[in-house]
Amino acid sequence: MTAATKNIIHKLETLPESMVNEVEDFIDFLKAKHSKSFPKSNSEESNIVEEPKSLYGAAKGLFIIPKDFNEPLDDLKEYM
Secondary structure, eight states: OOHHHHHHHHHHHTSOHHHHHHHHHHHHHHHHHTTTTSOOOHHHHHHOOOOOOOOTTTTTTSOOOOTTTTSOOGGGGGGO
C-alpha cells in the first residue's frame, strides 16, 4: 500500500459517515469520468448500472412555441 493510500485511509477514518458517503460518490464519479483508464473487475461490472443514452428529438411535439414569441410584451410597451 502506498503512502498516499495510507494517508487517504487515515483521513477517511476521521470523517463523519455522511462525508465518507460523499467521498465514495466522488470516487465513483472519477472512475466513471476516466472509465477507459481503469480496468474493471468482474464484481464491479455486475454492480454498474448504465445510464440511458439521450435520444435526439425525443421531446418533439411536447411543446409549441407561439408565433408571437418574439413580439414585444404589452406589459413593457411603456418602456419602449
